[in-house]
Amino acid sequence: MTACSVRLQIFLQLQAVNKELCSKFESCLGASTSRVEILHYLLQHEEVSQSALQKEVNIDAAAVTRHLKQLEAAGTIVRYKKADDQRATWVKLEEEAKRHIEQSYQEKSQFVKETFAGFSEEELEQFLKMLSKVSVNVSHVTKNQFGGETK
Amino acid sequence: MTACSVRLQIFLQLQAVNKELCSKFESCLGASTSRVEILHYLLQHEEVSQSALQKEVNIDAAAVTRHLKQLEAAGTIVRYKKADDQRATWVKLEEEAKRHIEQSYQEKSQFVKETFAGFSEEELEQFLKMLSKVSVNVSHVTKNQFGGETK
DNA sequence: TATCAATTATTGATGCATCAATTATTTGAA
DNA sequence: TTCAAATAATTGATGCATCAATAATTGATA
Secondary structure (H helix, E strand, C coil): CCCCCCHHHHHHHHHHHHHHHHHHHHHHHHHCCHHHHHHHHHHHHHCCCEHHHHHHHCHHHHHHHHHHHHHHHCCCEEEEEEEEEEEEEEEEEEEHHHHHHHHHHHCCCCCCCCCCCCCHHHHHHHHHHHHHHHHHHHHHCCCHHCCCCCC | CCCCHHHHHHHHHHHHHHHHHHHHHHHHHHHCHHHHHHHHHHHHHCCCEEHHHHHHHHHCCCHHHHHHHHHHHHCCCCEEEEEEEEEEEEEEHHHHHHHHHHHHHHHHHHHHHCCCCCCCCCHHHHHHHHHHHHHHEEEEEEEHCCCCCCC
8 A cells, every 4th residue: 555656556457457357358258368369360360280379379388289179079170180290280160160250259359349448549559569568578587686695 | 460450469468468477477486476465465464364365465265265274384374263253364474484575575576676667657657547447448348248149 | 042144264176377298200410 | 221309299287266165153133
């Protein structure tokens, strides 16, 4: 309350907002943000290897494998290997599923629109810049700036 | 890539940044942001009931219970009941642990400082306002704005 | 006073992400 | 050619958060 700097508030608020955002998103769309991102990436790319997908959605390879196995079991996607490389697995949406996912794409757009209601385009640009700046800053933080002596 | 609106980018970036932030924080401080928030709250409040603490740190009561049990087992905190209400459990730091946590408080401050390096005070204020606005917007989103017909 | 509702904490089941270890395959260099 | 290193995916162990159900206690009321 008292000595709580603006920086600290932002730090906490960032996490709080993100949590609310993901939670509400999931209850609205019926799937986690990760799951939805995977599906929307597939909607826009026809065919992709797991490792490429993993880099795009930025979650752990193990998590990707588990998502895709579930989606395959549900009949949403197909997975297959190609002759030239038996290591890589390729993924694509079932035709059947595309329509349903197109609809959820609309819902996501609407959700995102609501989320940033009342922001001017200028503010949005600035928001994005700030987030990117934080990202750069964080990536430059190194462990040994802290704790110092390993007493 | 192509039809990717600024709003959508922010939406994704917000989650990405938060993930990096928490991950780096944990590797620097050696404990999750939740855990550290709990400890720092206790450092500043001497004694608190679990339910009050739970509201402060904004995580599920079940998660709080589990954190506190671990901290108790580690000898970092004590938990006890009071005569006037046998339901509530009160929590306080062990004297022994306070010094160590004070140090981690410094580390957290340093981390937060690094995170927002290069931001002017004005920008910080604006950042906070934006986050708050998003929070308000999200809280107003209702499930039935979406999907519409439950076909 | 007996009972019902609210409060508080806990537990169990579940979901999702991470890391580390493992397996299979491919590539490249000696 | 052969073998080591790189690449890709998977599995198991673990951590942490959530929800739902349960237990214990307290307060209110009829």
